[in-house]
Amino acid sequence: MEILASAPGKTILFGEHAVVYGEPAIAGAVNKRATIKLREAPRDISIFKSDDLGFEAELDTVAKRYTLKKGKPGIIKYILEILSKFHDHSPIEIDLSLNIPIGSGLGSSAAVTVSTLAALHKYHGKKFDRIFIAKKAHEIENTVQRMASPLDTRVSTFGGLIYLSRKKKITKFNTNFKSSFVIGYTSKRGNTGRMVKSVKSLKNRNPTIIEPILKTIGKITDDAKLAITNKQEYRLGELMNVNQGLLDSLGVNTNELSRMVYLARKSGASGSKITGAGGGGSIIACCPKNQDKVFKALTYYDNAIKVNFSNEGVFVKEIKEGLNDNFEDWWKYIN
Incomplete structure (x- = not known):
């Protein structure tokens, strides 16, 4: 068998x-x-x-x-x-x-x-x-x-x-959200445990600053839920960009990830951000249009794959x- x-x-x-x-x-x-x-x-x-x-x-x-x-x-x-x-x-x-x-x-x-x-x-x-x-x-x-x-x-x-x-x-x-995405990734892997501990340490040192940032990320996620439900691809991209700024403030970005984030936007992505814990790993770019262009730009320096939700x-x-x-x-x- x-x-x-x-x-x-x-x-x-x-x-x-x-x-x-x-x-x-x-x-x-x-x-x-x-x-x-x-x-x-x-x-x-x-x-x-x-x-x-x-x-x-x-x-x-x-x-x-x-x-x-x-x-x-x-x-x-x-x-x-x-x-x-x-x-x-x-x-x-x-x-x-x-x-x-x-x-x-x-x-x-x-x-x-x-x-x-x-x-x-x-x-x-x-x-x-x-x-x-x-x-x-x-x-x-x-x-x-x-x-x-x-x-x-x-x-x-x-x-x-x-x-x-x-x-x-x-x-x-329930919605069939069909927008195209590009995942860009570097050879440097992120360490989830290390990054979670890093954010926790930052929060403990600066609770009145970091706690509102985390709550704002939660509000962005709620807005993104509505954008997906209503199939608002460009709204989703905008929220990704705002979310990325907050992740950057948590100290989980790297030079390589930042380069890919901005290169994706410059190449026509409606939005891009880190996906995962950061400190290495990947970014995700929302591409209602220009998926091929974004993919080509990211693969010039790093690695990328085209993806859709399944x-x-x-x-x-x-x-x-x-x-x-x-x-x-x-x-x-x-x-």
Whole structure:
């Protein structure tokens, strides 16, 4: 039996850092995905490999150890954690395809975790339950990272654009928001834990200044919710620009991120800002028009990908004999 499962990456539109202090946030699934193929291993050892990432490893799922055959370990620790909790330790082969750039702030680890969990549950004949998958995927991420947001795994599981309220209630936007975006990212990865601690320290030293900034970011997020609901793309871009100024005041910007933010605007984006914790990582640019121009400008110095929001969350299927292994063919098959 061979199982295929796929889950989308994500991006945060609004609410970075403020969400830590009870303010709302908006995040969405993007049309870049992690795809897992899972089958019984041809020999008596479990294998995890990825041509896209250039690695292969033999796995000891009982001891949670691996022997690296090529490449860098990276995402392997998530797979070992999943297998130790949800697999019977019989030899399996896991093949990962990934078109989400690692370290770009697009939730690659969440997408891999969600898709692997979905594939493993199907492989063992268990009921496909998205609520369970989202919960357990967050637990895996939290174990590996020591501090993980449930937003990443929730969005990767269910897809779409979501709003996280001040009461921590997650609601999915009903509107089909079709604006195009460009994600720009540098080779320098951000460290979420370090940046959260940095903002907390700044807030503790300057509470009367920083607390109103965080509350204002929350108000911007509420306004952005209305802009998305009413499909006001240029209003959304304007709010992104204002939000970026406040993130800059929190000290989470870098020269590289700032360069991309302003280059995106100069190239025709209606708005641009850091996405994620900052200190490295990525920016997001809203491009109702000029997506190609913004993409070309950002790739001159750094890296970029074109993205759109996707309503498609995780899916899982048993591979039918005779169907092409090409992912695009599979996407047509399941839809």
